[in-house]
Amino acid sequence: MSTVSFFGRRIPIILDADCVVVGGGTGGAATAIAALEEGIKTLVIEKTISLGGTQxxxxxxxxxxxxxxxxxxxxxxxxxxxxxxxxTNDGTTTCSWFNVETLSYVLEQLIIERGGHILYDANYVDCIKDESRITHIIVNTCNGLAAIEGKTFVDASADAVLSRTAGVRVESGNQEGENQQISFRFEMGGIDITALREFILSQNETFCTINNPAFFEIAMVPGKGHVLESLFQKGLENGDLAEEDLRYFQAFTQPGKPSVMSFNCPHIPGINHTTDPVLRSKAVIKGREMIRRLANFLPKYVPGFNHAYLLKEATQLGIRESYRIVGQYVLTENDYVARARFDDGIARGDWYIDVHSVSKENIEEARLSRGEFYEIPYRSLITHEVSNMIVVGRHISSTFLMQASLRIQPTVRDMAQAAGFACSYSIKQNIDLNKIDGSHFKQRLASIRANF
Structure with a gap:
């Protein structure tokens, strides 16, 4: 078996690929599918045992x-x-619904059927470079350290771990260095969705406007006039909830799981640095306490939850923002407002600037009208420092505010389509990823989009 030197040790090279994707989340899995459809050998490195990442x-x-x-x-x-x-379609909104087990399975099958490879339970450790090119990455596996050899590399790690170890400049947080709010989501089962829906709508709730009975959403934000606020206040008065539990509450039904809802909460208070591993661990402990309070509160106070129970907790924190690379173009909120167009615009976004702030700072929400969009340039996915790497996900090159728009899953998937094209083009044309003129992809991607 071939080996590579890593800090004085000979590390076995266990796999090689044309395209090595670090991270099997929303961006990584979609990039792999796109690259495989272009006919190049593709490998996904995933630290867990399921694809989909945050999703x-x-x-x-x-x-x-x-x-x-x-x-x-x-x-x-x-x-x-x-x-x-x-x-996936509720018939009213433009959300795309799913349940997590099926999505993870679907992503895996789409990759395997196209001849792709997945290395699960492999934690990224470091990379080996030859001048500006990454030649290998080092991962920690059940058998210890191992090396992966590649021609092109995709940083789909969400925390920019490949980029940072490769020497790419990064930024984090707002002007004060504070990151967006962390969530710790959970699911509850045994919910009588019909009874819950009837109760909510009987109180003239205007928040949920979905007409399809199979899809339902509930929410409570203090001061917004939500039906559930009075019940949460009673729970607070009776000692079943703490003040921090009332800051944000939201839940969605799960297609394929008739009595299950997924909760977009709790928001973890007081954690304003998502790049600190000690604070992330504290967020898990704090979030778990809050989940237990909510799971005990709901059956006691909210109709439809009478026989509900805690089904599972997320195995990963909901990190909205941590590191962002400083690429060849930094996308800004001014580009959002200007509905920016670029010669190398390879993806489009239209989600509002959705900042979940720890400090409750007032940020004016910029929103585009239906049909309006901004473009994401190819240059925001590539760097000056590394010639054969492309970045996909919430950590592409942007400002703190702009990242709050482009981080949503549909936008990340469309970035990934372009990244898969780029890796194939780089190999077949023998040109570095960070030297490619992204305008090569714009017309092709527009043509594909028009066919759907």
Whole structure:
């Protein structure tokens, strides 16, 4: 077996690929599918044993709504969910619904069927470079350290771990260095969705406007006039809840799970640095306490939850923002307002600037009208420092505020389509990823989008 030197040790090279994807989350899995459809040997390195990242391991469903027409990979995923009897369209909103177990399975199958490879339970450790090129990455496996050899590399790690170890400049947080709010999601089962829906709508709740009875959403934010606020206040007065439990509450039904809802809460208070491993651990402990309070409160106070129980907790924190690379172009909130267009615009976004702030700072929400969008340039996915790496996910090159728009899952999937194209083009044309003129992809991607 071939080996590579790593800090004086000979590390076995266990796999090689044309395209090595670090991270099997929303961006990584979609990039792999796109690259495989271009006919290049592709390997996904995933630290857990399921694909989907934040979508599946952090229980983040459904996908937030967008009026932008998705790319081919996005449609492949949705079509396969339908084949698995998972309805994704609620008939009212433009959300894409799923349940996490089915999505993880679908992503895995789409990769394996196309001849792709997945290395599960492999934690990224470091990379080996030859001048500006990454030649190998080092991962920690059940058998110890191992090396992966590649021609192109995709940083889909969400925390920019490949980029940072490769020497790429990064930024984090707002002007004060504070990151967005962490969530710790959970699911409850045994819910009588029909009774819950009837109760909510009987109180003239205007928040949920979904007409399809199979899809339902509840929420409570203090001062917003939500039906559930009075029940939460009673829970607080009776000592069943703490003040911090009332800050944000939201839950969605799960297609394919008739009595289950996924909760987009709690928001963990007081943790304003998501890049600190000690604070992340504290967030898990704090979040678990809050989950238990909510899971005990709901059956006592909310109709429809009478026989409900805690089904599972997320196996990954809901991190909205940590590191962002400083790439060849930094996308800003000014580009959002200007509905920016670029010669190398390879993806489109239209989600509002959605900042979940720890400090409750007042941030004016910029929103685009239906049909409006901004473009994400290819240059925001590539760096000056590393020639054969491309970045996909919430950590592409942008400002703190702009990241709060582009981080949603449909937008990340469309970035991934372009990244898969780019890795194939780089190999077949023998040109570095960070030297490619992204305008090569814009027309092709627009043509694909028009066919859906």
């Amino acid at each position: 599946t391991n952090a229980l983040v469903s459904p996908m937030m709504p967008t009026y932008v027409k998705g790319q081919r990979v996005n449609h492949l995923i949705i079509e396969r969910l339908h084949r698995e009897q998972i309805e």
